[in-house]
Amino acid sequence: MIKKLTLGSVVAAACLFTSMNAQSLEEAFANGKFKGEIRSYYFEEDYDSTGKSSLLHTGGFLNYKTADFYGLSAGATFQVSSATSLDGVNKFASSEDASGSVLSESFLEYTRSNSTLKIGRQFIGTPLLAGSGSRMIRQSFQGVTFTNTDISNTKVVAAYVDRFQTRTDGAGSPGTFTKNFDTNANLGSTTLEDGAYTIYVKNNSVDNLTLEAQYLDAVDAFSSTYLNGEYNLGTDLNLYTVGQYIGTSYDTTDKSGSIVGLRVGGKLNNLNFKVSVSENSSDGDVQSGLGYGADYSLTASSIDGGYWSYLADTKAYQVALGTTIAKVGVDLSYSSYDRKTGSDITETDISASYDIMKNLNINVLHAIFDGKTNKMNSESRVKLTYKF
Numbered sequence: 001m002i003k004k005l006t007l008g009s010v011v012a013a014a015c016l017f018t019s020m021n022a023q024s025l026e027e028a029f030a031n032g033k034f035k036g037e038i039r040s041y042y043f044e045e046d047y048d049s050t051g052k053s054s055l056l057h058t059g060g061f062l063n064y065k066t067a068d069f070y071g072l073s074a075g076a077t078f079q080v081s082s083a084t085s086l087d088g089v090n091k092f093a094s095s096e097d098a099s100g101s102v103l104s105e106s107f108l109e110y111t112r113s114n115s116t117l118k119i120g121r122q123f124i125g126t127p128l129l130a131g132s133g134s135r136m137i138r139q140s141f142q143g144v145t146f147t148n149t150d151i152s153n154t155k156v157v158a159a160y161v162d163r164f165q166t167r168t169d170g171a172g173s174p175g176t177f178t179k180n181f182d183t184n185a186n187l188g189s190t191t192l193e194d195g196a197y198t199i200y201v202k203n204n205s206v207d208n209l210t211l212e213a214q215y216l217d218a219v220d221a222f223s224s225t226y227l228n229g230e231y232n233l234g235t236d237l238n239l240y241t242v243g244q245y246i247g248t249s250y251d252t253t254d255k256s257g258s259i260v261g262l263r264v265g266g267k268l269n270n271l272n273f274k275v276s277v278s279e280n281s282s283d284g285d286v287q288s289g290l291g292y293g294a295d296y297s298l299t300a301s302s303i304d305g306g307y308w309s310y311l312a313d314t315k316a317y318q319v320a321l322g323t324t325i326a327k328v329g330v331d332l333s334y335s336s337y338d339r340k341t342g343s344d345i346t347e348t349d350i351s352a353s354y355d356i357m358k359n360l361n362i363n364v365l366h367a368i369f370d371g372k373t374n375k376m377n378s379e380s381r382v383k384l385t386y387k388f
Helices: 007-020 021-028
Strands: 033-047 051-065 072-087 101-113 117-121 140-148 154-165 180-181 187-193 196-201 207-216 222-232 240-250 254-267 273-279 313-325 328-339 345-357 360-370 377-385
Touching: 154 180
Parallel strands: none
Antiparallel strands: 033 051, 033 377, 051 072, 072 101, 101 117, 117 140, 140 154, 154 196, 180 187, 196 207, 207 222, 222 240, 240 254, 254 273, 273 313, 313 328, 328 345, 345 360, 360 377
């Protein structure tokens, strides 16, 4: 029954509730709330072979959610993007170059006690199932999610998704909802005729300890398992440690992949620091889940994420520092990926963030690469955002 979920059934359900409770629902809609964001992004990449490629565009999103009516509410998010300038060879077709709009969220939500059921198009953010919001158009899913917090200090999320909306359609417009799901770049995109199921658990029962576990079954493609534990040591340096495991089994091959990671971090006065290592010692690559937001590798970099660390027979190292200078947040990180096959990769990231005024922020990121097979030398991103 769940597999036959369509947007039409969601709309029909909404109409049914409206016809049965029109007067009370009118008040719920009248007391609903809007929120949104206006954005202007500039991206630039530099290659040995083709030189610089750049894209400047504007856009944002508008979200509306009704007030609660006996636990029932409805919501929608409309995203819009306009590419205004494109120089050099277009390197952004699949990730950023989109002019148009898309209804990325359209859902019904019902909450009772400590349980919430959401049906329809929706943004999802869990370790193995998450849409990326790093570009102008945020990725979204269509399906059903159920969240429960009845168990003390524990959050449980169960979900089924059967459609996915990516950043672009590759031809200059925002992506539409299809059965083609983005994975990390090891698969790129995979078609799921029967969708995907997942269950996620987060627990904080033990003081200073956070445990997370998730299992995802991308039907007839692969299954992934995520385990993560973070412990605060409570020292003067605010030291903490993180241990992580991500494993993948494929339905079409005997190969499987797994990555194990470890991080130590802390804070000294106004300086945040962390050192992370990871290793995939198996013969197969790791799939970090569905959606480019499902990228939780401890050695993930700002531009390429954890892609290189997921590859078979790869060891990864990362050192990161962060501080605030004159109200400007500054971060520096160096990531190195030692591969058994292919060239080793390094990425150095420098970023700064500043709140110009309330709700108006500018973020600048510059990344320098060495060893990438596509001969990409650097990438710069400037993001100006206003929230309302």
